[in-house]
Amino acid sequence: MNSNKLRESFLKFFEKNGHKIVASSSLIPDDPSVLLTTAGMQQFKRYFLGEPSPYGNKVVSCQQSFRTSDIDRIGDKTHLIFFEMLGNFSFGDYFKEGAIKLAFSFLFEELKLNKQECYFTVFKGDKDTPFDKESFSILKKLGVPESKIKKMCRKENFWGPTGLEGPCGPTVEIYYKELEIWNLVFNEYFRDKHGKLSPLEQKGVDTGLGLERLAKVIQNKPSIFETDLFEPIMREISGKNERAKRIISDHIKACTFLISEGILPSNKDRGYILRRLIRRIIGLEKILGLSNNFLIGLVPKVVEIYQDIYPEIKSKEAEIMTVIQNEGERFEKALVKGLKQFEKISLKGNISGIDAFHLYDTYGFPLELTIELAEQKDLKVDKQGFESAFKKHQQISRAGIEKKFGGIGKQAGDESIKLHTATHLLHQALRQILGEGVKQMGSDITAERLRFDFSHSKKMTETEIKKVETLVNQKIKQDLKIKKEEVSYEKAIKSGALAFFKNKYPNKVNVYSIGGFSKEICGGPHIKRTSELGVFRIIKEESSGAGIRRIRAVLE
């Protein structure tokens, strides 16, 4: 069965069993304590806590998910950074017995998997939470021999919460031929910010079944990389280093989906994750001896696999390629310098941890690249030394950040709020002067200036720049009021609010309007009235890649 059919059969099976199909939410979650969506339950977190669900009490989804926690394991047969998670959820409807029976019915009746090849794990209990006797008995009642039910500790069989606080509980995990395929989470507790557990009034079920792993099982492949979710990408990559090929295939998918969400490479948060992934693939490209532009050629392969399911990546294909190409070109320069540095270092013999870390930190060399280059010279790299240099560096920079921002954080924050509002004005002004083709491609705000990337095919003329600046200043002088409304995503779009990550917003969104001039879906915060902004000045207009312009501006 191909993966599109598999995805559909899961959704349809649960629909037939009274669940409402809900589309994947954005990879950018509405929970500010989490950088990226890591699980299907994330968009439903509040319904586990008792808020009524607009979809009813039983839902099913196929969620785009992203887990950097597994980054070191990518390259084996079954781990990924970006993956799709199939899941069924109950908010106060069925609980352990219902969930386990549905899972059995889908796997063993619908997909006809051989139950004899499966084993199961349950939570064995500890000082804080009791043994999950109920799940153990249900499994036995369903004919599973005790020898195939393993009792495991908290680390293995207790899930959640995502972020700082939320629902969590014991799990039952289903393994097929030693591979964990399905995690059934029974949310019966709430964990607060301090780690304290209290029973939830309404019990819930959250399950996660990795589509790629299920495809491996159903398509009977040695690894997920031979399934139809990867084969078209893997086929394009030549070379003998299987691990490098797998990492490239995983990361290029991850990058494609991140960029389709409007994320651009940068030095912080999500942008930083994207930057590291692109740079890691480029380093691996060198290992495999592939050409420079090879990478962007893989984007159409990712699009080919997913275009029927996620049409937004098809519509953004060109943008995605441009972003990757630009980042690649920027990195190339550092790479050339780094290679020279490597030559120097390698004259001393084996590569020390500090030197490997220096190559990583200053030139962006992934550790694999250093190892590979060293191997070609019959040299070794001190991996442990690299890890400890890495950890030490992290501690130092954390302490540095705290010291640097401890005293001025508030002030810097206020200033940047003004620049955030100015960014909305600039965006709308650009659309009025240059046309509605202008779309936000990225935004970065510091205490001193704003930086705004947008789609536009030509350099702006002096007159256009002046016109935009004047229009923004006019709106500042008009002392427009900034209004925030919380509405459904559909309503926001109908009302004409600008949104950039099509189809991927949470159900409820904030819309900020500035007088009748600008209206955008945005997380905020903003100032109250435009007259607080002072004078707006564009200080630079430049290219930021093919079809993308960049403006830097300040408030004076």
Ligand code: SER
């Ligand atoms: N939240 C659980 C997981 O991510 C089940 O969906 O594994």
